Amino acid sequence: xxxxxxxxxxxxxxxxxxxxxxxxxxxxxxxxxxxxxxxxxxxxxxxxxxxxxxxxxxxxxxxxxxxxxxxxxxxxxxxxxxxxxxxxxxxxxxxxxxxxxxxxxxxxxxxxxxxxxxxxxxxxxxxxxxxxxxxxxxxxxxxxxxxxxxxxxxxxxxxxxxxxxxx
Numbered sequence: 683x684x685x686x687x688x689x690x691x692x693x694x695x696x697x698x699x700x701x702x703x704x705x706x707x708x709x710x711x712x713x714x715x716x717x718x719x720x721x722x723x724x725x726x727x728x729x730x731x732x733x734x735x736x737x738x739x740x741x742x743x744x745x746x747x748x749x750x751x752x753x754x755x756x757x758x759x760x761x762x763x764x765x766x767x768x769x770x771x772x773x774x775x776x777x778x779x780x781x782x783x784x785x786x787x788x789x790x791x792x793x794x795x796x797x798x799x800x801x802x803x804x805x806x807x808x809x810x811x812x813x814x815x816x817x818x819x820x821x822x823x824x825x826x827x828x829x830x831x832x833x834x835x836x837x838x839x840x841x842x843x844x845x846x847x848x849x
Contacts (some may be wrong), residue, residue, distance in 0.1 A: 691773040693780035705822040706796060712807040721809065732809035736800070736817045750803025752798050759791040779841070783833030786826040793823030 712733050716722060721730040737752065766784040773780050797804040806819035 685788060689775040691775045691777060691784075692767070694770055694778075694781040694785040695767065695788065697785040698789035701786065701823070701826045702793045704798070705790070705793035705826070708807070708822050709805045712805055726740030728810060728812065730809040730811070731807055732819050734806050735801075735803040736806050736819075737804075739762045740804060752802060755796050756798050762793045763788045764787045764845070765788065774809065779833075779837040783830040783837065786830030786833065788830075790823040790828075790830065793821075793826070795822075 707788050712731070716733040718733050721732050723730055766788050770781060770784050773784075775781070794804050804821065804823075805822070806821050808818040808821060808825075809819045
């Protein structure tokens with residue numbers, strides 16, 4: 683008698699798809715509604731809508747690299763997303779503490795890949811600031827990637843403490 687395999691966590695890719703959909707919808711709204719490089723206050727002194735573009739990665743890393751970075755970041759994002767999807771296939775569906783952050787990173791990464799391939803850059807539009815100190819503009823995909831990466835780090839740290847030690 684063989685044991686019935688437990689369902690894997692690939693169902694969490696539906697969350698990734700929802701992140702991609704929300705991200706692309708928000709960017710379509712930005713392109714049709716927000717002026718370029720002009721702050722539109724949401725909460726005065728803290729939050730603007732601010733349409734800008736990023737040809738690089740986080741904090742505009744490699745944004746002036748001459749164009750090769752578009753393909754580099756595309757391949758990197760697709761590769762990492764593929765690896766995380768593989769890990770989801772090896773994760774039990776009920777292990778949400780692993781599946782949730784993987785799904786967030788996948789959704790965010792693919793959202794930004796779509797931008798790079800369609801527009802040649804990533805569309806950013808959320809700008810937070812205090813006084814004269816501005817956080818670099820970001821988008822929903824970036825938020826999902828950061829939340830997922832923090833989740834992976836935190837849950838890995840706490841999972842390591844819960845596992846019984848051998849011997």
